[in-house]
Amino acid sequence: MDKIDCMRVFVAVAAEQSFTQGGRRIGISNKQASKMIQRLEQELGCQLFNRTTRSVALTDIGRAYYERCQPLLDQFDEVEEAVKNRHRTPGGVIRVTAPTGFGEQILTPALAPFLRQYPEIQVNLNLTNVPLSLVDEGLDLAIRVGSPGDSTMMARKLAPMRLVFCAAPSYLVEHGRPQSPEDLGRHKCLIDSNFHSGNLWPYQVNGDIRRVRVSGPFAANTPKAACDMAVAGLGISLTPLYAAGPMVARGELELLFEENELEGVGVYALYPHNRHLSARVRVLVDYLADYCRDLPQ
Template identity: 50%
Template sequence: MRTFVAVATQNSFTNGAKQVGISTKLASKYVGQLEERLEAQLFHRTTRSVTLTETGAAYFDRCLPLLEQFDELEGLVQETQSELAGRIRITAPTGFGASLLVRALRPFQAAHPKVSIDLNLSDHHVSVIEEGFDLAIRFGELKDSSLVARKLMNMRVVCCASPDYLDQHGFPNEPAALATHNCLLQTVAGNFDNWEFKGLSGVYTVAVSGNFRANSPLAIANMAADGQGIGRVPLYTVQPFLASNQLKLIFEPQEAKVIGLYAVYPPSRHLTARIRLLIDHLAEQF
């Protein structure tokens, strides 16, 4: 049933199989066995696509609440056991996921060795429900109101440059001076070429421009560390560079932007014990 739902949401046996962690051949076998048992065709299959039949669509609608109930039952049983077990599929931003998140997950897995973490890193917006993730770790404004979110922490957004760049191009004494500098633009955030700062009269913006832009804050930090310009990224991205003196923070008193870090998950009447405890653990860690 889980395999059928995964194939249906992905419109693909290959992608559905990946979602549940089995081979395409086994996914096809499971769905075939299900159709044989039900004596009904659940999918229209062509060489290019897999779509639900009318019967398949009706079965799909009934499957979802049943699977939630199975998860709830599993969670209730696990709460009475000394050990948690099972898989948790997480999606997170590339830079944060590969560094701070991995370090935060380490003690959780040490305490619960039978829980397996399947971490998918992407700097693109991933649909939690359609892609079959249990949990998403996200920065910034949350656009999908159908999901439940728990705030884990606030993160400063900082301006930085390398000592070599500042020696060569001069230290900007105020944010307005950024107009004469090469600014490295992170395109994930909206309005990325207008940077916010705090002044005596409140928050204001400075229009910036430059010859490099990227959707990854780590790419911006690396370019800044190489002396290519001034970057503006979440603090976690530049912390290793600050420790090695490859980057310096500038305009700290004028910082105006803080972004929230959230654990986001599909609405459900009952989170499984392992997912709920992982969220609690991340909230404590951050």
């Protein structure tokens, strides 16, 4: 059995936390996967997994080995891919995670022409509002809206993305127009629960970051839902412009406090700093950077 093959089995079992599922992921039996892991542990002289009848978990040494195996396998695959496909377009699987709202509204429509342009590439997209560990989950790329957040990752800013205050004209007529962000504490507000600050909405005054505590009749974990409620006149929303932009363009929402919007907010592509970017991931990141330039700003 080849060392590279054993490493592939190890990575699959670690990612799935199961010999059965890990073996199935790469097309071998549970028994064969267990045998290859045992051989790898014998060669290394250490235990990589803690095993019980119900679970498989990495040991501390196993986790350290996993964090080094994945980028090595990626580089090995990249070398093979470069040799085999010198005259072909990039191909293979790209594992991507993104926030649900941005994924549904922006990323999914963006991927359709990309996949037509690169028919040999397959994208596995995981939409979730829970930030996933790229290393633990075996992911190639994460898209984040706001700030990069994870300092252990390499980050490329794809485009700026304004966080805007907005309300329907009907709400402003009925409840009055707030004169400053401080007034939001006395208004009905629609909460996007994805914000780490929750109901403490941030804004800036001459570069000084401030926060106002808000409350209201509705909260949701996607910005479009909050925007839809704002259009219905139920309150004021703080949301990424990609969600509110079409509604603002149609006159359904009005922007408030533009001079108080946070600076430096954007759409970012994150990937492990110790992982060599494969050609397929690189072309996707470049494509998304071009695509995101046309987003509302």
